[in-house]
Amino acid sequence: MSLLDTRVPAVLLRVDRNPFHHGTLGAVRSLGRAGVDVHLVADTAGGPVGASRYVRQLHPPPRPGASADDIAGVLRRVAREIGRPAVLVPMDDVGAIASSALRDTLAPHYLLPDPPGALPERVADKAELAAVCRALGVPHPVTLVPGSAAEAAAAVRRLGLPLVAKWSRPWQLPTGVGLRSTVLVRDARQARELYLRSEEAGSRLLLQEFLAPGPDRDWFFHAYADRSGVLRASGAGRKRRAWPPGAGLTAVGSWTPNPRVEALATRLCAELGYRGVLDLDFRRCGVDGRYHLLDFNPRPGAQFRLFTDTAGVDVVRALHLDLTRRAPSTGGARPDRTFVVENYAPLTALRPARGRELAWHARDDPAPGRALRSLWCRHVARRLLARVGRRAEREPRPYVVRQAVPAQAGPAASGPLNDDERASSC
Numbered sequence: 554m555s556l557l558d559t560r561v562p563a564v565l566l567r568v569d570r571n572p573f574h575h576g577t578l579g580a581v582r583s584l585g586r587a588g589v590d591v592h593l594v595a596d597t598a599g600g601p602v603g604a605s606r607y608v609r610q611l612h613p614p615p616r617p618g619a620s621a622d623d624i625a626g627v628l629r630r631v632a633r634e635i636g637r638p639a640v641l642v643p644m645d646d647v648g649a650i651a652s653s654a655l656r657d658t659l660a661p662h663y664l665l666p667d668p669p670g671a672l673p674e675r676v677a678d679k680a681e682l683a684a685v686c687r688a689l690g691v692p693h694p695v696t697l698v699p700g701s702a703a704e705a706a707a708a709v710r711r712l713g714l715p716l717v718a719k720w721s722r723p724w725q726l727p728t729g730v731g732l733r734s735t736v737l738v739r740d741a742r743q744a745r746e747l748y749l750r751s752e753e754a755g756s757r758l759l760l761q762e763f764l765a766p767g768p769d770r771d772w773f774f775h776a777y778a779d780r781s782g783v784l785r786a787s788g789a790g791r792k793r794r795a796w797p798p799g800a801g802l803t804a805v806g807s808w809t810p811n812p813r814v815e816a817l818a819t820r821l822c823a824e825l826g827y828r829g830v831l832d833l834d835f836r837r838c839g840v841d842g843r844y845h846l847l848d849f850n851p852r853p854g855a856q857f858r859l860f861t862d863t864a865g866v867d868v869v870r871a872l873h874l875d876l877t878r879r880a881p882s883t884g885g886a887r888p889d890r891t892f893v894v895e896n897y898a899p900l901t902a903l904r905p906a907r908g909r910e911l912a913w914h915a916r917d918d919p920a921p922g923r924a925l926r927s928l929w930c931r932h933v934a935r936r937l938l939a940r941v942g943r944r945a946e947r948e949p950r951p952y953v954v955r956q957a958v959p960a961q962a963g964p965a966a967s968g969p970l971n972d973d974e975r976a977s978s979c
Contacts, residue, residue, distance in 0.1 A: 555587045555588045555589075556865075556866065556879065556880075556882065557584070557587045557588065557589055557870060557873050557874060558873075558877040558879055559589055561589070561637075561638065561640055561664070561873070561877050562589060562590035562592060562609070562637070562639040562640070563584045563590070563592065563640045563641075563873060564592045564594060564628070564631055564635070564640070564641050564642065564663065565577060565580050565581065565584075565591060565592070565593050565594065565595065565642045565644055566614075566624075566641060566642065566643045566644060566645075566648040566652070567593075567595035567596075567643075567648060568617075568619065568624065568645055568647040568648050568651075569645040569647060569724070570596050570728075571600075571645075572597065572598065572599045572600025572601075572602070573600055573601070573896070573925075573928075573932070574600075574602070574644070574645075574855065575855055576644060576853055576854065576856070576857060577593070577595060578601070578602045578605060578912070578913065578921055579855075579856075579857060579858040579869075579912070580642055580853060580857075580869045581593060581602065581605050581607050581608055582607050582918055583858065583867055583869045584607070584642075584870070585606075585607025585608070585609075586607065586917070587865075587870060587873075589873065590609040591608055591609050592609055592610050592611075592612060592631060592635060592639065593610070593611050593612065594613075594614050594615075594627065594628070594631055595611075595614050596613075596614050597611060599928065600924075600928065601913060601920075601921035601922070601924035601925045601928060602921060604920035604924045605918055605920065605921050606917075606918050606920065607918060610634075612627075612630075612631050612634070613627070614627065615627045617728065618727075621654055621655055624647075624648070624651045625651075625655050628641070628655075628659060628663070629659075632662035632663065638661075638662060638663065638664060639662070639663055639664070640663070640664045640872065640873050640876050640877065641659065641663040641664065641665055642830075642853070642869060643852050644852060644853060645852060646677045646724045646850065646851065646852065649673050649829075649850075649851045649852040650673050650674045650677060650724075650851070653665075653668060653672070653829075653851075654674070664876035664877065666778075666780075666828040666829035666830075666875075666876070667780075667828055668826070668827055668829055668851075669825075669826045669828075672825060672826070672827060672851075673829070673851035676827075676849035677849065677850065677851055678721050678722055678756075679696075679719050679720075679721045679722075679759055679848070680696070680698055680721035680759055681721070682846070682848070682849055683696040683761075685849075686846055689820075689824050689825075691817065691820075692817075692838075692844060692845040692846065693847075694717070694761045694762040694763075694764055694845050694847070695712060695761070695762040696759055696760070696762070697711070697712065697760045697761075698757055698758070698759055698760075699748055699760060701748070702745040702748045702749055703745075704748075705744040705745050705758065705760065706744060709738070709741040709760070712762050712763075713763075714738070714740065715737050715738060715739050716737075716738050716744075716760055716761060716762065716763050717736070717737060717760070717761040717762070717763050718735070718736045718737075718743075718747050718758060718760055719734065719735050719736075719758075719759045719761060720732070720734055720755075720756050720757070720759070721756045721757040721758075721759055722755065722756035722757075723735075723756075725754070725755035725756050726754055727755065730753060732753070737763070737800070738760070744760060764836045764838050765839055766795075766799040766800065767839060769791060770836055770837045770839065771791070771792035771795065771835075771836055771837075772790065772791055772792065772809075772811060772814050772834075772835040772836070772837070772844065773789070773790045773803065773832065773833060773834050773835065773854060773856075774787070774788070774789050774790070774814055774815065774818040774833040774835070775788060775790070775832050775833075775853070775854050775856075775857050775859075775868055776788075776818070776822070776830075776831055777829070777830050777831075777868040777871040777875070778822050778828050778831065779828070779875040779881065780828065780875060782822070782828065783881075784818075784819060784822060785866075785868070785871040785874075785881055785882065786860055786862060786867050786868045786870070786882065787815070787818075787860065788808050788859070788860035788886060788888075789808075789809060789810060789811040789814040789815050789818075790803070790806045790807060790808055790859055790860070790892075791806065791807050791809040792805075792806055793805040793807055793891075794897075794898055796897035802855060802856075802894075803854075803855070803856045803892070803894070804893070804894050804897035804898040804901075804973070805893050805894075805898045805901050805973075806856050806859055806891065806892045807859075807890070807891045807892075808859055808887060808888045808889070808890045809888060810886070810888050817835075817844060817846070821833075821846070829851060829852075829872070830851070830852055830868045830869070830872055831850065831851060831852075832848075832849075832850040832852065832853060832857070833848065833849055834846070834848040834850075853868055855894075856892045856894075856912075857869065858910055858912075859890055859891070859892035860890075861887065861910075862882055862884030862885060862887060863885045863886075863887060864882045864883065865884070870882075887908065889907070889908040890908045890909070890910065891906065891908060891910075892909070893910075893911055893912065894912040894913075895911055895913050895914060895922075895925070896913070896925060896929045897973070898973040899973060900973045902914075913925045
């Protein structure tokens with residue numbers, strides 16, 4: 554018998570166009586395996602997620618750049634099709650922020666957590682998060698918000714090089730303009746040029762102290778804060794491998810108890826009064842040894858399935874249990890578990906291991922894994938061809954003689970690639 558109330562369906566909302574978001578597949582499988590009808594509001598074209606046997610029905614998502622009212626209209630339409638209240642599970646920052654802001658509008662149709670005020674938007678905004686950390690005494694990299702190109706250059710002198718540039722609201726970045734949410738800045742000119750694109754980016758530029766990556770320095774914490782503020786299905790994880798190396802998403806992660814990370818996350822959530830699913834990213838500073846909070850994501854992290862307890866409950870199931878007024882899980886922690894994303898760590902995925910969950914391949918749901926194998930290689934091939942094309946456009950015209958100069962190697966962000974990182978390029 555399922556722990557969850559299977560009479561209440563779930564609606565997974567993903568506004569961001571990412572056909573290879575394995576966290577969405579994890580949520581589909583988690584709820585579907587428990588017997589819950591899963592309705593997926595997302596663009597699954599060109600990706601494996603829609604092939605899952607646990608998707609009850611696919612629904613067209615809001616358009617890119619949709620307003621909160623547009624998102625509300627889509628969710629009301631889905632609610633009419635379902636015909637009964639459902640648990641809403643936003644899978645990206647845009648959906649989480651909109652769902653919180655629209656809580657009163659959506660309440661007749663959906664079951665939602667009730668965080669205070671506009672807290673999800675506040676913590677997702679990287680400039681606001683820096684202010685929150687200062688106010689609460691939570692370690693956070695020194696962060697400056699320049700008000701001009703000259704101030705951006707001055708920030709480089711104050712923080713030193715390299716430093717990290719971030720857009721405070723990365724979910725507002727337009728597509729196809731070459732802007733990335735996070736960039737490693739190596740000179741003042743680059744900082745000035747980024748600042749001059751602030752209007753195009755749609756949010757403020759942040760310049761942040763660079764904390765060097767290294768073994769055992771990157772950690773994450775996932776949990777669901779229930780109606781009483783108790784953290785359910787919580788756990789600290791160590792990022793054993795990232796893609797891109799040193800700064801990207803978790804390619805290989807392990808459930809590793811860390812009392813300092815757990816205590817810091819628990820205190821932060823309690824002082825904020827946070828309610829709902831959360832995903833925190835930390836980096837331990839190699840100088841002072843403290844764990845600095847880098848990101849606060851008000852929704853499930855892509856690797857949330859790592860923290861599945863002995864009763865089979867993760868943050869998504871904990872959310873469903875709480876909002877349908879069911880008893881919380883009494884399962885215990887399983888710190889022996891690991892999580893591997895096959896397209897970013899293919900060789901690790903091929904090695905047999907106990908207590909491991911793969912992001913895409915599953916015996917009871919093989920279609921997404923099969924789809925990934927062909928779709929990912931085609932995706933990588935297209936990107937490589939586009940890169941070759943851009944490089945060819947930059948090549949000098951024929952008959953132009955250039956003097957050869959010795960190549961100088963710039964500083965590497967994280968050292969040489971390992972076998973997994975080479976193989977993940979397909």
